[in-house]
Amino acid sequence: MSLFRSCDERLYAGAMLTALSIRDVVLIEALDLDFGAGLGVLTGETGAGKSILLDALGLALGGRGDSGLVRHGRPQAVVTATFDAPPGVHTVLEDNGLEIEPGEPLIVRRLVKADGGSRAFVNDQPASASLLRELAGHLVEIHGQHDERGLLNPRGHRSLLDAFGRVDPSHTVAAWATLRDAEAALEAARAEIDTAQRDREWLEHAVAELTQLAPEPGEEEALADRRRTMQRAEKIASELAAIDDHLEGSSGALSHLRQAGRVLERIADAHPTLADALAAVDRAVAEGAVAEDRLREARLELAYDERALEEDEARLFELRGMARKHRVQPDDLASLTEELRGRLERLEAGEGGIAKLEATVKAARTTFDAAANALTERRRAAAARLDAAVATELAPLKLDAARFRTALAPLPRDGWSGAGKDRVEFEIATNPGAPFAPLTKIASGGELSRFILALKVALAEEGGAATMIFDEIDRGVGGAVASAIGDRLARLAARTQLLVVTHSPQVAARGARHLLIAKAHDGTVTRTGVRPLAEDERREEIARMLSGATVTDEARAQADRLLEPA
Structure with a gap:
């Protein structure tokens, strides 16, 4: 079954999830999904099993191989995810002794046995779960209440800021390399003289x-x-x-x-x-x-x-x-x-040589300091622009009392590198007068997802994985805020493949395609299934989300209004 194939996939060449196959994971007996570009929404009643779908994908991306995921009575669970691999994946694979041909899809398969233990494969080559997790950083960002990857990882904030501000660190990289070479030459000369003095x-x-x-x-x-x-x-x-x-x-x-x-x-x-x-x-x-x-x-x-x-x-x-x-x-x-x-x-003659090398190191350090300080200033200017861009996104997302800032702090000397002297971290304060802190420390699940969305919209094309998944980003909001979330998700999906698990009809209506997750009972057996909705079925599902168990004509009319092109 195909998901949002109608979008222009040329924008996504070589960078998205194309298929997901699930066998015997909890309530899912057998499921095969095809994906394409754009915004895909997943809806269903509470308890229908939306989390199972995300758990299965997480398993393929190196998540914990818990035997509790295996469907009752089955020997093993198998999840296979297929991607059009972005360029960074090839480097990761080569570093781990694996290869895929250029243009060949990346196929990640994970098996979990009911009696414990798991195995992983990349294009039928044995791999470790840690390699899957490393690949996941290039492939998928899953934003939910407990996710700590993607934008929530401070290690990537500096490069994201540089990309946003078009900050080029190449001069600092070259100056750092020159400084390191000069320091190494001085250290070697001193060691030689120390040895020679003893002799x-x-x-x-x-x-x-x-x-x-x-x-x-x-x-x-x-x-x-x-x-x-x-x-x-x-x-x-x-x-x-x-x-x-x-x-x-x-x-x-x-x-x-x-x-x-x-x-x-x-x-x-x-x-x-x-x-x-x-x-x-x-x-x-x-x-x-x-x-x-x-x-x-x-x-x-x-x-x-x-x-x-x-x-x-x-x-x-x-x-x-x-x-x-x-x-x-x-x-x-x-x-x-x-x-x-x-x-x-x-x-x-050593003292004279040491003096020359010390002078070389001093000059190289001066050059690096100048390049790194200039880099810091460019980052400060970029941070101010990013803070302003995020601030414009907060109020429509019902985060008008919150403040966002890009914090720059000097690194200790042993933390300096070709990337400069700065530590960069995105921080928020959720209430007036409250101190700033890292995103994960003070934001609730719903707030956190909306902050991530605001950041993603502000950063636009800069950084991030090829595919993004938001899990219940609309939790606890409705009306205009839900509409604002849907609008921003649709804008973001113009450049990035997005999957959204949602309870909001306003968000669901903005999807290019719509998947319904539902439970089915067959005697004593319960199964979770997923199917794409045709346009009339989609109208009925959004009407259900608006009115509850009993779908009214008024709800259908409102669903029609939501489904009208923006």
């Missing part, structure tokens, strides 16, 4: 020790190679000396070969084989000379100097000991020296 004595000693050592990159490997070479030379020194004795000198092998060669030269012509022998001796002498040269080079390269070996070993042990002390590789000592020297230099 100053160690740093000075370490830098002096490393500077005196003067390690160089690659030095340890070079020393180790030279040390190994000299140690090898020490071991083969006697063998090299023995080789010299065999090859060189007057009694060495090369001397004897040369002597043999000179003798062979004198007799080589005597026989061909002697010439071959002479050639062989010449080759042996030549090879021996090469060996002699190579040995001479080896002796130079393997020169063994006991003092140099001791010096290299001492340097090598010193480098390795220093590396162990600082827990680095020997080749990293040179870079460590520079690092520690840099830390010491920064420490010595």
Whole structure:
């Protein structure tokens, strides 16, 4: 069954309740409702079950999963609400690891078991009741005697005031970010200097020790190679000396070969084989000379100097000991020296750096203070305009003795942010001379709903959820006041989807569509049903609301007058 489909739904694209399905909730056995844009009214006799409908919707929006809501004899109750999701919902879902495709409806389903426990789903993905409550803040505001969401929550008052007054906090947001960055840099620098000051004595000693050592990159490997070479030379020194004795000198092998060669030269012509022998001796002498040269080079390269070996070993042990002390590789000592020297230099120059950072913080704080103070002034001007706008709405709603104000108060320093330094809260005083207090503290159920309506009309398009529900906003009033309520609800419904539970014929007559909630008895079974009214049925229902149990022709005539276009 469709509710107020005749309105221009282009105004509501992506932001309203489109359907509600209820199964086995208290007296409701099975109910499927379709919704559209505009003002929808729900009426029925006292005790017909209007509250059950709201309780069911509240369940889908994360309300308490009380097993008492389950219809007697049934295993579970199920409520499914379908919305055209506003943009903010997608962010909430992503933050909770859920997704819906752009343009896809948001379907919230809640099950409550008769033996206790409940489950929740968002587009068939398991969800928590707390997530449903978070989503509800973007979807529906239910205003009734005990509701503490929407406009009654002071946490949203500042943003509502900013939206009403077209107050742009972007300069304050940027100034706050700059201030926070500057303060973080100063805090980090101070922490580094504090740490360095504690280590100053160690740093000075370490830098002096490393500077005196003067390690160089690659030095340890070079020393180790030279040390190994000299140690090898020490071991083969006697063998090299023995080789010299065999090859060189007057009694060495090369001397004897040369002597043999000179003798062979004198007799080589005597026989061909002697010439071959002479050639062989010449080759042996030549090879021996090469060996002699190579040995001479080896002796130079393997020169063994006991003092140099001791010096290299001492340097090598010193480098390795220093590396162990600082827990680095020997080749990293040179870079460590520079690092520690840099830390010491920064420490010595630290006070100057801190002073510069302090100056930066001071300048950033001045900029933020100026931006935040200007923001406060713009909010004060917007608050005065909002107070005046609400005041014009109070008298027609039979709240002429009440006063409304938008209270601005400075936040403590730890409450400052990119949104400024202000705490904003909507307050009322219901009687002359009475002090101002938060809405929920001093307003009765009917007064509270009318204050909310006055605020909503004043704020017009600014903030709020996609769908609003007023529960018996007309309680305790009639006549001109009820007509004023109906007029304002109709004006508000031009921009926001509204559902109103009402006992007032003046309010009911302003609805774009009308739902009747009624009980039906079938033997021992009682059921609550909801059905849309055709125009003639609507006239009869409004006449009943005017006259009571017996509907008179006079009541029907008055209903016709109420239903005439405004």
